[in-house]
Amino acid sequence: MNKITQLFNIKYPIIQGGMIWNSGYKLASAVSNAGGLGLIGAGSMYPEVLREHIQKCKKATDKPFGVNIPMLYPNIQEIMDIVVEEGVKIVFTSAGNPKTWTLFLKEKGITVVHVVSSSVFALKAQEAGVDAVVAEGFEAGGHNGREETTTLTLIPMVKEKIQIPLIAAGGIATGRGMLAAMILGADGVQVGSRFAASVESSAHNNFKETIVNTKEGGTQLTLKELAPVRLVKNKFFNDVQELYQKCPSKEELVQLLGRARAKKGMFEGDLEEGELEIGQISGLIHEILPVEKIVEEMMAEFRTAQKEKTTFEF
Incomplete structure (x- = not known):
């Protein structure tokens, strides 16, 4: 086991x-x-x-x-x-x-x-x-x-x-x-x-659709001075990058972040002003599926890849 x-x-x-x-x-x-x-x-x-x-x-x-x-x-x-x-x-x-x-x-x-x-x-x-x-x-x-x-x-x-x-x-x-x-x-x-x-x-459906539409390179780690977070490059992300050009203080970053940014983006579906937290792997996610199907597909691919691996010869 x-x-x-x-x-x-x-x-x-x-x-x-x-x-x-x-x-x-x-x-x-x-x-x-x-x-x-x-x-x-x-x-x-x-x-x-x-x-x-x-x-x-x-x-x-x-x-x-x-x-x-x-x-x-x-x-x-x-x-x-x-x-x-x-x-x-x-x-x-x-x-x-x-x-x-x-x-x-x-x-x-x-x-x-x-x-x-x-x-x-x-x-x-x-x-x-x-x-x-x-x-x-x-x-x-x-x-x-x-x-x-x-x-x-x-x-x-x-x-x-x-x-x-x-x-x-x-x-x-x-x-x-x-x-x-x-x-x-x-x-x-x-x-x-x-x-x-x-x-x-x-999550809000707008956010789910954003995950599916995010391509390779569409996310980046930012706000290291507060707590490093990987975000989709949307308007809010661009506002953060713009502020960085001015060498902001920690207080200025906190002020821009404000409150409930993640809720606004992921739960309420505000794709412009919200914080959209997602991984780099989103570039490989192409459709919104039921959980049962996701697990089923993962395990089927896992088993196929396992068999392929045993055929490697050099």
Whole structure:
């Protein structure tokens, strides 16, 4: 058995990224029902909204699912309490020190996974007692590592350092990508952008269409002074680049960013003024599909690529 399918008791080692404004209970339950591990993205939810999504997810699937919690939010204690009260069995933490909450969650019998962008942080997560790590490369959408280490180099470097199961993320949307990550040393993959452009994603349809229409080179990492984020090159992105020409202070960047930019773009569908967070792999996503079909296609391509690989001769 595969380490990841065993750890989460799922059919395929495919984890859906807990993306803000995309990952409601409909997406999480659909991925879990299709044989992967669905994650509710707590990052864009008030505590009571999160509770509601967890309760609805429990009704929509009898399979394992989890919650992704970015640790930089002020009401983090309340969010952690809700996760415990609602009997969530799997938590993915990100954007913070894994030591802060791992023990608290493990004592409640919860499986804990931490998202990292370097082998240094992967080691820290292992020392903190997490059950697995997600190593996310520079290709990924949304908030990203400052080091700009690509998935191709990050996965083997993390694999060399840790003993716990490793999940690869960043630039994976196909069965071939999944196989490549696993050959590099990953035990499973986390997929974000491909599921953002699914029927069940809670994102606005305008955003889903934008993902499908984004070509190679259509995204870029920016706002490193605040929190590095990969965005589609739209009007807001161009406004940021224009401000950079004037050597802005951190305060000026914060002022331009304002509040709720990501919600405006991804959830409300404002393609001009919104923050549109998506990965480089969007250039390979050509249609909005139901989750079941996405997982089916990934696994079929994975198996085909596996067979092809065995025929390599030199």
